[in-house]
Amino acid sequence: MSAQRDYVIMPIVMLSQDNSIQQTKLYRPFGTAGLLARPRLLDLLDAGRHGTLTLVVSPPGSGKSSLVSQWLDDRAIDAAWLQLDAGDSEPAKFIAYVVHALRTIAPDFGVETLLLLRSARLPPLDVVTTTLSNELHELGETSPCLLVLDDYHMVKNPAIDQVMAGLVTRPPQGFRLLIISRRTPAWPLGRLRIEKRLHEIGAADLRFTREETAAYLQLNAIALPDDGMVMNLQRQTEGWATGLQLAILALRQQANVAGLLGSRPMFVGGDNRYLLDYMVEEVLAHLPESTVQFMLASAVCDRFCAPLCQRLLGLGRDMVDDLLRYLLDANLFLIPLEEGSQGGADRRFAWYRYHHLMHQSLVSRLEESFEPQAIATLHRNAAAWLREQGYVDEALGHLLAIADWDTATDVLVSELGKLLDREDRQAIAHWLTLLPEAEIARRPGLLLLRGWDCFFSLDLPLLAATLRDLHALADDTQHDGEPALNLHLGRQHAVEIEGHIAFLQCAADYFAGRTEEAIRGARKALNLLTRPNTLVHGNVYVMLGSAMQMAGQSSEAEAMLRTQYQRQRPKPTQASARLLFGLTLVLTHVGDYTGAAEAASLMLREAHAADLPLLVGWSHAILGRVHYERNELDAALTHFNAVTDRRYVVNRGCAYEGFTGRMLVAAAQGDEAALSQAGDEWRQFEESLWGFPGPLYHSVQARAALLIGDTPAALRWARTFTAPPPAAPMIWLEASHITKVRCLLAAADDAERAVALDLTNACIAHVEQMHLKWLQPSLSGLRALLLARTGARAEAVALLATALHRSRGEGFVRSYADLGPAIVDLLRAIDDTALAEPIAQIVAAI
Structure with missing residues (x-):
């Protein structure tokens, strides 16, 4: 017998979904x-x-x-x-x-x-x-x-x-x-x-006792000539249950009982492998060849049912049923798998598996008696049937076992949309760990998986590199002029995948500040995507709306998203909730906090109803931002805590928003213990996934230090932060360059204040170019303070009054209050009764 090498089928489980769990693993054996x-x-x-x-x-x-x-x-x-x-x-x-x-x-x-x-x-x-x-x-x-x-x-x-x-x-x-x-x-x-x-x-x-051995023989209608034979069988097998069962099978198949139980040792030195090999050989040798071939072929599967065996061997249903019934009646180590109390999709079929020892022996004999190509054909047949019936993970296991990367890619691409709609990011990441890097690099479908993984984790540099590789493959053509996407994926997938690629490119362009390119990419994606009620389709609208807002088309973006939401049927779904997300972002970035709060509240209800944890997180993050801006600190903290309580579930950027919000609330309340706790939790979160805290963490630490009066700590960070103003839109609750201005404003050095003024002007230009009106109050306040420091007090007061008029009615308080006590003098210098109420709110918050 050759060295044992089991075929281990490694299902790629979509970890959170009932329909991708092998239900038969949850059944007790009959x-x-x-x-x-x-x-x-x-x-x-x-x-x-x-x-x-x-x-x-x-x-x-x-x-x-x-x-x-x-x-x-x-x-x-x-x-x-x-x-x-x-x-x-x-x-x-x-x-x-x-x-x-x-x-x-x-x-x-x-x-x-x-x-x-x-x-x-x-x-x-x-x-x-x-x-x-x-x-x-x-x-x-x-x-x-x-x-x-x-x-x-x-x-x-x-x-x-x-x-x-x-x-x-x-x-x-x-x-x-x-x-x-x-x-x-x-x-x-x-x-x-x-x-x-x-x-x-x-x-x-x-171990079976002698009495149990005798009772077992009697139960199975085996009559041995005398008690000595029973004792010999019990001694030879040492009461090993499988040994007894194999012995009974062998005894049924040959008349020479004494020869079987005579001098030949069946159990050597406590190792039952010799007995197993010997007994299995004895049993299989007396079975019809068709039965042995059936057992060997079906052993390629960890579990099987009659229709699957039909596909494996090309047999008719009656013959397969007869073979399975024979194996059961003969006690040939075939175990029926009991239906679980919850049932599930597996209730369509009666499933079986071999006892592990028999399965190992059959697999070993399969390798000895079948050519590798024949074994590969069995795996392909099994994969085809399993895929047709919806058992995608098991199908993939068979394909990976024979390194059939082309078919595996086709399966993965076919399932990608379902994974995305379920927000099952872990399955995508897991698949990528099982696929060889060389195969990923040469297949657009697998590169697409990587692109989505980068998008979900906001790994923008790797997303850009992946898109370059994707475009290189997509632009390639063969000698007959057939597009490479068609050749790699087939025409049925190619157009849809082009839509995915267009969306990911749109996202990369948006986060790089390439507004027009992002808009073109989003519209291209909409033309290519054929399934409207999906995460991808909804995400395209999120990006299109955000890019339009960034291009100064916020009214058009809002109207588009509201119209699409009203047309959406049914609700709530992934698509309808995504449209609300896009609407919420547009309203937030233009400073319409009343509208943003309404949309985010509706999104929260829909996200809960449709089981969309990513959007639940974003709903809380945006509501927390609105409440914080309005100085409703307890309500803000409730929402920010809801985000960080699920920091490992939500999007990485969303988790950052939650921690930023908690630290700002703690600083605004003067609660240094809560501030320290939030910072510690953020650091531990970063270290647990990425090894060390990112730059945003240090930026928020400096901003919070400034708010609680630790100016030296804030200045130490500001003097080491030298990154140029970003091309990416300032859409996060924390903007490091604006925080640097806040810190340098507290410096006594005129040169540093000059740097702060230049950086403020650069940030204002960025905000105006990208129409990020939500940042205008804080930047106007910072510029007013810098002007006042240079002696241009009248200009500073006028600038601040203009900013207050623009933001009036949306509850902007913290954008001004977080500038500190120095802003109070300028606020009180404003002689405008229309601004009396917002000024009073800001001063009270300080």
Whole structure:
């Protein structure tokens, strides 16, 4: 027999979505005919019912899973079951499956944990684990639960061991765990043993006794000539369940019982592999060739059903049904997979899998007896059927197993729109880790995945580089003049993908300040995209509206977005909420805070209803900004906290808005403890994902320091910040160049104040060019203060009065109040009764 090399199908799970989880991994195995009731073992399992952890640990083929499943049936225990495999060693995937297993007994469990798993970048594992533990605690308060993890030895990641060790050493209320494994997990179990919270069942317990062996033979209608033969069989197999089952199969197939159970040793030195090989050879040798070929071909799949086997082998349904029935009736290690209580898409078919030992043996024989091309054909046939039925992750696993990158790319591109509509950023990022860099670089469809990953994480430099590569491939033509996109993707995808590329280019142009290019790109994308009610289509309108506003067409942008929203049917959807997002941004950037608050409130309701966590975050961020500007600090803090509470779920830029807002509120309230806490949380957030805080963090720290009177700290930052004024639009709550002006204004040095005046003028020119009216009050106030310092007091007062008139009615308070006490003297010098009320509000805020 050749060296074992399993085909490990690694499903690429869309971690947050029910329909992409392999539901059969959540089903307990059915009991099969000939399964012996063993009351002594059921009693052993009963003894652990009130502990925290039960370990059922023994070598393969000991009957562990069958025993636990039989116990749950016999005792009518409602438990969550998860069948683990070699692809479950990634923490995010493992935790997602744990959540979905628990959802079979508590359908609404794990909402917050799954939100974290949808993040563009997976949060630190301790953050996810804490959230999972808290949700388990909430579940246990009302409904104690038992989670069974079958084949835990397949998990080979110390990080997952750490997660599970934490759950059993500090168990949530009402949570119990049962582990089925070939090895004792590497967890700190000493304290659990001392506290009698650990119950262990081992190989010695699971071995068949002589009496159980005799009863098992009788149950399966095997009559041995004498008790000595029974004793010999029990001794040869050492009570190994699979050995007994294989022996029974072999005994049914040959009359020479003495030859089978005679002098030939079946079990050598505690290693059951010799017995397994020998017995499987004996069993398969007496099966019809058509049955053996069926078993070998179906072993290419971790699980299978009759229609899938039809596609694999080109057989008729009746023949496949007969073969499956024969394998079941003959107890040939075929395990029916039970339908879970929640059902799901898998209820369309009756699913099966082979016992792990039989599966390993069949895969080894498949490699020996089939040519590589024939095995690849089996994988392709399996992938084609699975894809047609909607089991996309399993289809991809088969394609990646044979390095069929072209078909895998076609599958990924076909599924991209669905992923985007679900805001499942983690799946996109995960796919990219599984694909070779060389294959990504030469395929537009895979580069597109990278482009979206860059967009979600706001990695603008990598987005620009990816777009250059995409354009180079898209512009390429073959000798027959066929566009490369058609050749790589097929005409059915090429036009849609061109629309995606046009959108991503539009986004890159917008964030680079290339207004006209962004508008052209957005309109091109709208002409190319064929599906209107999607995230991509909605995002195009967001970018088009923002770019039009930046070009001075804010009224037209607002009208366009309102019209599109009114036409949208049905509501709420991803598309309708995105249109509200675009409208909210336009209104915010032109300083229409009343309209922005109305649109953001509606967006918040729609985003909650449509389960759109990214837009929930942006709704809170914009509402927090409006309340902060109006000096409604408690309300602002509530919204900013809502953002940072889900910092790992929302967009990176949105998280920055939340932290910025919290720090500004704390500084405005003079709460240095809250200011320090917000800053610490921001730094830890940055370090957990990117290794070190970004420049915006330091900028906000300086601005907050200035607000609480720590001028030296603010000036130290300002003197080291030398970046030129950006081309990108100043759309964030924090603008570092404006903060530098604030800091230098406090300097005693005339030269630094001159630098501040020049920078202020540059920022004003930028704001006017891009029509960012929301920044005009603070910049006008800064320029007024600088003019007053140079002796141009009358000009300063006039400038400030003009700014107040422009912003009157929208509640602009903090833009002026955050300039500090120095602005009060200029405000009081304004002789205009129409401005008395806003001036009084600003002075009160200071």
